[in-house]
Amino acid sequence: MQRTNFADMACSIARTLDVIGEPWSPLILRDVWVGIRRFDEIQADLGISRKVLTERLKWLAEAGVLARREYSRRPPRSEYVLTARGAELCDLLVVMAGWGDRWRSGAAGPPALHRHRTCGEISHAELRCAHCGAPMTAGTIDVLPGPGAAPSGG
Amino acid sequence: MQRTNFADMACSIARTLDVIGEPWSPLILRDVWVGIRRFDEIQADLGISRKVLTERLKWLAEAGVLARREYSRRPPRSEYVLTARGAELCDLLVVMAGWGDRWRSGAAGPPALHRHRTCGEISHAELRCAHCGAPMTAGTIDVLPGPGAAPSGG
DNA sequence: CGCGGTGGGTTCCCTCAAGGAACTCACCCT
DNA sequence: AGGGTGAGTTCCTTGAGGGAACCCACCGCG
Numbered sequence: 127m128q129r130t131n132f133a134d135m136a137c138s139i140a141r142t143l144d145v146i147g148e149p150w151s152p153l154i155l156r157d158v159w160v161g162i163r164r165f166d167e168i169q170a171d172l173g174i175s176r177k178v179l180t181e182r183l184k185w186l187a188e189a190g191v192l193a194r195r196e197y198s199r200r201p202p203r204s205e206y207v208l209t210a211r212g213a214e215l216c217d218l219l220v221v222m223a224g225w226g227d228r229w230r231s232g233a234a235g236p237p238a239l240h241r242h243r244t245c246g247e248i249s250h251a252e253l254r255c256a257h258c259g260a261p262m263t264a265g266t267i268d269v270l271p272g273p274g275a276a277p278s279g280g
Numbered sequence: 281m282q283r284t285n286f287a288d289m290a291c292s293i294a295r296t297l298d299v300i301g302e303p304w305s306p307l308i309l310r311d312v313w314v315g316i317r318r319f320d321e322i323q324a325d326l327g328i329s330r331k332v333l334t335e336r337l338k339w340l341a342e343a344g345v346l347a348r349r350e351y352s353r354r355p356p357r358s359e360y361v362l363t364a365r366g367a368e369l370c371d372l373l374v375v376m377a378g379w380g381d382r383w384r385s386g387a388a389g390p391p392a393l394h395r396h397r398t399c400g401e402i403s404h405a406e407l408r409c410a411h412c413g414a415p416m417t418a419g420t421i422d423v424l425p426g427p428g429a430a431p432s433g434g
Numbered sequence: 435c436g437c438g439g440t441g442g443g444t445t446c447c448c449t450c451a452a453g454g455a456a457c458t459c460a461c462c463c464t
Numbered sequence: 465a466g467g468g469t470g471a472g473t474t475c476c477t478t479g480a481g482g483g484a485a486c487c488c489a490c491c492g493c494g
Contacts, residue, residue: 138380226292
């Protein structure tokens with residue numbers, strides 16, 4: 127009996143979830159994004175077991191989201207960096223953090239702030255239409271079948 | 281031995297992952313977003329076991345993301361609708377779909393297209409700074425400690 | 435009434451992934 | 465040799481998902 131194979135679903139969301147559809151991978155990705163890149167640093171920051179961390183890092187590298195890079199030759203030492211694919215996946219973390227800030231922070235307020243380098247302000251990201259520039263939240267979107275949609279029978 | 285409690289982490293991403301940190305909840309949310317709202321419809325669309333669907337729907341309702349609503353009195357029949365909190369969480373699905381389209385579609389192209397209701401065009405959502413309006417992707421963000429950050433020792 | 439269909443859920447058994455702890459290995463320095 | 469660091473592996477247990485069977489309420493029809 128196998129786990130559901132999300133990679134084969136005709137749905138981009140499911141295919142993304144195939145890469146990061148459990149909590150640790152996004153959190154590891156977040157660590158690498160903010161500069162926490164070495165095995166023992168990530169492990170200490172997240173409090174994750176070394177076994178799971180090893181597996182997740184390997185998985186994220188295979189998925190082309192992280193790349194392993196040697197930072198020391200003697201002794202041999204590696205760290206993990208974002209690929210271009212991984213950097214774009216971090217955009218998802220931005221939105222994820224925004225939702226958590228808004229709905230799950232409690233009285234203490236958000237644990238992290240996002241300063242936009244371009245304008246220098248503490249800000250947050252909004253979804254905007256690439257075509258017209260107006261807000262493009264989920265509620266403004268009609269979801270239509272695309273070229274890769276499953277046949278109607280599916 | 282307990283599972284890691286992501287809700288208690290001083291990290292908005294982890295707190296969001298506490299709600300949707302497995303594949304089914306985001307996919308159920310997607311279904312409700314696009315209008316697939318009834319138990320048997322969701323079950324058929326996702327090919328998920330009734331047991332897991334029952335559990336996930338209950339969880340999402342408890343998390344305040346979905347609400348159960350009666351659409352028929354005799355016989356009693358319910359469907360699920362997005363709460364305001366859930367609608368904002370769907371913004372995450374928009375970004376998630378975008379990443380999957382770009383990096384995981386293959387030759388067939390994206391399975392779904394997003395038409396922006398405001399301008400009527402097939403488009404996609406970009407991250408923009410709420411303050412200055414310029415692109416605000418993950419690479420343009422400095423992540424700083426916020427009021428709810430964990431003490432330095434942690 | 436009994437039967438079949440629909441909506442929705444529960445239980446059981448199995449498989450797979452996570453968690454904690456212990457163990458292992460390579461390398462370096464004293 | 466011994467200790468420290470980085471990184472990984474193994475073992476056993478627990479928790480979550482998957483498939484199938486079972487269950488219940490309700491309705492309409494013969």
